[in-house]
Amino acid sequence: MAQKPSIPKGTRDFSPVEMARRNYIFDTIREAFRLFGYKQIETPAMENLSSLMGKYGEEGDKLLFKILNSGDFLKDVAPAELEERNPARLTCRICEKGLRYDLTVPFARFVVQHRNDLQLPFKRFQIQPVWRADRPQKGRYREFYQCDADVVGSDSLNNEIELLSLIDLVMDRLGIRTTIKINNRKVLAGIAQVIGAEDKIVDITVAIDKIDKIGLESVNAELRDKGLSEEAVSALEPLLTLSGTNDEKLARLATLLAASPEGMKGLDELREVLDGIAALDPKAEVELDVSLARGLNYYTGTIIEVKARDVEIGSITGGGRYDNLTGVFGMPGLSGVGISFGADRIYDVLNQLDLYPAEISAAVKVLFINFGEKEAASARRVIAALRRAGISAQLYPDAAKMKKQMNYANAEGVPYVALIGEEELASGTVTLKDMATGTQTRLTTAQLVETLKA
Numbered sequence: 001m002a003q004k005p006s007i008p009k010g011t012r013d014f015s016p017v018e019m020a021r022r023n024y025i026f027d028t029i030r031e032a033f034r035l036f037g038y039k040q041i042e043t044p045a046m047e048n049l050s051s052l053m054g055k056y057g058e059e060g061d062k063l064l065f066k067i068l069n070s071g072d073f074l075k076d077v078a079p080a081e082l083e084e085r086n087p088a089r090l091t092c093r094i095c096e097k098g099l100r101y102d103l104t105v106p107f108a109r110f111v112v113q114h115r116n117d118l119q120l121p122f123k124r125f126q127i128q129p130v131w132r133a134d135r136p137q138k139g140r141y142r143e144f145y146q147c148d149a150d151v152v153g154s155d156s157l158n159n160e161i162e163l164l165s166l167i168d169l170v171m172d173r174l175g176i177r178t179t180i181k182i183n184n185r186k187v188l189a190g191i192a193q194v195i196g197a198e199d200k201i202v203d204i205t206v207a208i209d210k211i212d213k214i215g216l217e218s219v220n221a222e223l224r225d226k227g228l229s230e231e232a233v234s235a236l237e238p239l240l241t242l243s244g245t246n247d248e249k250l251a252r253l254a255t256l257l258a259a260s261p262e263g264m265k266g267l268d269e270l271r272e273v274l275d276g277i278a279a280l281d282p283k284a285e286v287e288l289d290v291s292l293a294r295g296l297n298y299y300t301g302t303i304i305e306v307k308a309r310d311v312e313i314g315s316i317t318g319g320g321r322y323d324n325l326t327g328v329f330g331m332p333g334l335s336g337v338g339i340s341f342g343a344d345r346i347y348d349v350l351n352q353l354d355l356y357p358a359e360i361s362a363a364v365k366v367l368f369i370n371f372g373e374k375e376a377a378s379a380r381r382v383i384a385a386l387r388r389a390g391i392s393a394q395l396y397p398d399a400a401k402m403k404k405q406m407n408y409a410n411a412e413g414v415p416y417v418a419l420i421g422e423e424e425l426a427s428g429t430v431t432l433k434d435m436a437t438g439t440q441t442r443l444t445t446a447q448l449v450e451t452l453k454a
Contacts, residue, residue: 010134010142017361022145022347024360025174026127029147029341032170033125036162038149041124043106049091049098055105055328059206063132066095099131103148104322104338111152111336112329120153120334127343140314141344150338152326157269159337160302160321161276167306167317167339168282174346175355177309178316179285180277183292184270185299185320187253190263191290194256195235197228204228205293208240212314216240240291246274249288266301273302285309294318304339308349316345359415364392365452366416366432367409370399375420382420382430382445389449393418409435416452 007013014022033040046067053061073094074082082090100106103126111118127147134140149166151159164180171178185205192201203226207219214222219240220233228236239256242249250271257263270288277286284306294303301321308316319339326334350356366386368379379395386393396405409417419431430448433440443451 008142010136010140012141012143016363020360020363021350021356022343024356025343025346025350026145026147028173029170029343030125030127032166032173033147033149035169036123036149036166038123038125041107041110041126042128043100043103043110043126045099045129046097047100047106047109049095051109051329052098052101052105055325056101057202057206060101063134064101065099065131065133066091067097067099069094069096101132102130103128103146103340104150104325107148107150107338108322108325108336109329111334112326112331115331121151121159122153123149123151125149138313145343147341147343148338150336152334152336155323155335157272157276157302160273160304161280163319163337163339164273164277164286164304165280165282167304167341168277168280168284170341171306171317172283174350176316176346176349176353177284179287179307179309180282181287181289181292181305181307182270182273183289183303184266185301185303186262186266187257187270187290188266188293190257190260190266191236191239193260193263195232197232197236200226200228200232204236208291209293211240211291242290246286246288249290250274253290269301294320300324302337311349311352313345313349315342316349317341361413363412364394364414366391366393366418367405367412367414368393368395368418368420369402369405370396371419371421372399375425378425379418379420382418382448385445386449386452389453391449391452418448 030040049064049066052064056063077090077093107124107126111122125148127145129143129145131143134142136142149163151163164182167178167180188205189198189201192198192204197204200223204223207222207226210222211219216237220237223233223236224230239253242252244252250267253267254264257267274286274288289305292303292305294305299320300323303320304318305315306317317339319337321335321337323335324332325336326332368383370376370379376395376399383393383395396408406417415435417433417435419433421431424430424442427442429442429444431440431442432448432451441451
């Protein structure tokens with residue numbers, strides 16, 4: 001018996017209806033990117049593993065999909081090395097490439113590799129799939145699309161304000177009510193300083209990034225396991241649970257971080273960004289969240305995360321500033337800031353809230369009924385005219401019974417059916433039937449084009 005076909009866990013097939021919905025998301029985001037002046041690029045699905053390793057922290061490195069070298073990938077590995085079972089060392093010997101984990105690190109590599117061809121500041125967008133060897137669960141996949149926008153070559157916080165405005169526009173056009181959370185890596189570094197755990201900044205950010213998933217008590221336990229003293233954990237806790245307005249939180253932090261120049265600089269940046277987006281009267285709620293860490297090592301300033309307010313799901317957009325990322329590729333000092341829309345999670349949100357426009361699932365606007373050879377030939381000429389006018393149309397391929405063809409139109413959600421029978425052939429007209437109302441109108445080809453356009 002043949003094995004039943006399947007796909008890897010954490011991946012999905014998408015039907016035509018689902019793809020129409022996904023393309024609605026991609027098109028909405030792509031239009032916003034272009035509206036804000038971003039230019040599109042693409043990078044390969046696989047990168048040299050040396051370009052990916054060490055960019056996402058220890059936990060991120062574990063989630064990289066590695067690609068075995070072609071041919072006999074074990075030819076240079078001694079039997080003793082296999083018996084040693086050291087995964088890290090063995091991976092370096094048998095894998096030279098990996099699937100990209102995100103679009104930001106490949107973008108940094110792109111900037112360095114093509115720096116002589118780019119005009120700075122450079123604004124790019126990219127819509128492509130990424131892969132993570134994560135444990136699949138609701139809202140978390142091993143293969144998913146990211147929709148990124150980044151600016152490199154500018155230190156200005158105007159870029160952060162613009163990206164927040166871009167997020168707000170996209171979510172408003174999609175009809176998703178959101179909360180945009182922001183923080184600053186310098187504030188986190190300042191907190192680590194004032195609680196006496198400056199050398200534990202990476203452990204702190206990795207742990208508190210999980211606060212929404214595992215809760216404060218579990219975060220505290222993880223921090224203790226990482227070597228933070230009980231005094232440091234106790235000092236950190238009230239900072240992670242600040243309440244009040246953004247201005248009240250800023251005032252409280254200014255008192256707590258007064259002894260940390262880096263923390264105070266982060267507060268100044270946060271204040272400028274919050275004031276800048278507030279002046280644009282966003283539809284989204286914008287909230288300062290000190291517990292927001294996004295445990296990726298390359299963030300150095302503003303950190304951004306977006307939550308849907310009406311659906312229980314992880315972040316649907318995230319990003320931040322990464323001043324030092326291109327330095328690991330030999331181009332230090334180039335500042336960058338970017339965001340990434342999680343298209344797959346946005347897709348799940350729109351599905352749960354049923355926010356799609358009704359017309360996006362229709363494959364064609366009009367289906368021509370096939371009555372026979374002569375009628376089909378006439379229909380093909382009319383269809384060609386419709387397509388030249390930008391109207392989607394198709395001919396049912398077989399001269400099947402009328403009922404079968406009409407059932408097909410209903411099943412496919414086609415809004416109009418066109419009929420060319422003997423009378424229409426004689427008069428050079430087309431009968432157009434509105435499938436929603438059942439009304440029929442006889443039209444010339446020119447009138448048909450105008451009617452369907454309208």
